[in-house]
Amino acid sequence: MEIWRHDTNPPEIGEFNWSARVVNDKIYDIFINFKIRDDKTKISYAEVRFIPERYYHFVTKYGMRPEDYDKVFPPEGERTYVLQPADGAFDELEEEFRAEIRDIVGGKEYKIVVIAKDQAGNVETFETKTPYIRQYENFGKTLLEKGIIIAASYYTWYRADEVNNWKDGYRYTPLLGEYSSSDEIVINKHVDWATGHGINTFLISWNGPAEASSKTKVFEDVFLNAYLVKNGEIKIAILYESGARLRNSGSAFFDIFDFNDSYNREIFIKDLEYMNKKYFILTNYLKIKDKPFIYFYLSQAYRGDFDKVFKEAKEKIPFFACGSDITPYIKPWEINEVEKRLSTFDAERSWVALWVQNDPKYPEKYHDILKTKYEEWYNYLTTKGVLFIPSLIPSFDSRYVTWGSKAQYPLDKNLEKFNERINIIFPYLNATKIVVIDTFNDWFESTNIEPSREFEFKELEILKKNLIKLLKNE
Incomplete structure (x- = not known):
């Protein structure tokens, strides 16, 4: 004592x-x-x-x-x-x-x-x-192990500081609130939700090296270090923002990225070298045929000797190039410089799944166009040895953002129609093994599948239900 x-x-x-x-x-x-x-x-x-x-x-x-x-x-x-x-x-x-x-x-x-x-x-x-502990099992990983890639476009541009860009406007409201993309809990939550419902890859919107882009700085300094990302629980790939990187010699209504312009050639090669050094070495970077995947947004506006520039670049840094040349109104064999494009790109897809916002009759005929055009493009690209990648959108409406067109005809969120679109697109998975959702979290154009106040988890749940059905029918 x-x-x-x-x-x-x-x-x-x-x-x-x-x-x-x-x-x-x-x-x-x-x-x-x-x-x-x-x-x-x-x-x-x-x-x-x-x-x-x-x-x-x-x-x-x-x-x-x-x-x-x-x-x-x-x-x-x-x-x-x-x-x-x-x-x-x-x-x-x-x-x-x-x-x-x-x-x-x-x-x-x-x-x-x-x-x-x-x-x-x-x-x-x-x-x-503890690190962030998941709410959901990684269903996306299960799909990936079966060779199925469910990708979604992803943006790191949201700010909740004095520069708050949420004030630019949006239609649907994030369940998380007006969050910051540099919040690791937000990132872990996004990965948990996405992979828990079958999405296993984020296509990261990329605007250039970190020293030139605050969005890339968030991607490199925060996103890549968020626990679930660093732990390899989701794949990543680059969505190359051509409009942010290349000189545009077109007009306000028609983009032209001329690869005969020495500036564009030099920027393009430097960007690839940067990506090769920073990202392609990551174990969770998406590879197709053992090559890092890059989606080239607005590739339909590439002109000049882009085919030669890509060929020379691939000899130094092999990569799997996906173009965005699929359009609703033009036959595959009628697109500009079709042979050059097919020799340049290993895969082709349509940004926002063939959606057109300025046609008043488009909403009612949209699903028929998806069926017809996707079948047409799949058959054509398959004969040419180019991978067809179907795209899917939950909705589209940019009337609420300051820079959006107020005169457009929106694609409203509709759970029944979203399910219909999935059933149009998913049969292609048997052959292509990849689908891209545009987008996970673009709230400005209302293409988000990220949970909203209005629809909560319903779109993700519909996606998962159909993916489970797909696995059972394999």
């Missing part, structure tokens, strides 16, 4: 570690081990607390509705485990402890707090934090 009264030093918590039961990248259970030591007094108490993190800034800063918080971060209470030593008795200066935390809901990070006491009443606390 005399020793107890003179012992004022707290016990030491050491050799802390934890392991997990993981299914398809989702952690369901955590197993904790640690020891408590004291140099004078026997250990008398040990406790572990498992505390879900709360992200109040989504409400206070991003404007998420309080009633939406539990939809985004599933509710889960704090847990406390009062432990007994591994040998069953508090009778030594050093004791070993184990704790099992079962049925973790996920969709957030967690604090693990250990509290230790000795018989003199001295207390020590140890605290650590």
Whole structure:
């Protein structure tokens, strides 16, 4: 007893570690081990607390509705485990402890707090934090293992600071609120939601090297370091923003990117060299036929000797090039310089799935056009040895953004029609093994499949339901 009264030093918590039961990248259970030591007094108490993190800034800063918080971060209470030593008795200066935390809901990070006491009443606390633990199993990974690529265009341009670009306008409202693309929790949430419903690749909108683009800086400094991305739980590829990189010699109504312009040739080669150095070496960069995939947005506006520039570039840096030359009104064999394009691009697709916004009759005939044109292009490209990549959009409406056309005819969100479009497009997966969704999170043009206040998770759930059906029919 005399020793107890003179012992004022707290016990030491050491050799802390934890392991997990993981299914398809989702952690369901955590197993904790640690020891408590004291140099004078026997250990008398040990406790572990498992505390879900709360992200109040989504409400206070991003404007998420309080009633939406539990939809985004599933509710889960704090847990406390009062432990007994591994040998069953508090009778030594050093004791070993184990704790099992079962049925973790996920969709957030967690604090693990250990509290230790000795018989003199001295207390020590140890605290650590888990990485983001998924809410959903990685269904996208399951598809990828079967050779099926479900990609979605992704943007890192949203800001919640003084430059806040959400003020430019949008129709549907993000369930997350007006978030920042540089928030790692936002990124992990996007990856969790996307891969949990079958999307296994993000095509990252790329506007140039980090020193020239704040969006690329967010991509490199934040997105690539978000836990689920860094852990390889989603593939990435580059969506090359031609309009942001190449000199446009066209007009306000007709883009022209002339590869006979030395400026364009030099920029293009430098960009490829940059991507090769920064991204193609990443283990989670998407490769098709062992070559890094790049989607060239607005490639239909390429003119001049682009075929020669691509050929020379591919000899130095092999890459799998996807063009965007598929259009609704022109036959495949009638597109500008068709043979040059087919020799340049390994694959072809249509941006926003053949949608045209300035035709009043287009909404009613859209699905028929999709059926006819996709079949026409698939058959033609297959005979030419070029991969046909079908595209899918949930909706399109840019009337609400400051730079959008107010006179357009929108494609409204409609769950039944979205399901119909999926069933038009998914049969091609048997042959092409790839579909691109435009987009995951372009809120300005309302092409988002990311959950909104208005539709919540319904579009993602429809996508997943059809993908499950596709697997069963394989």
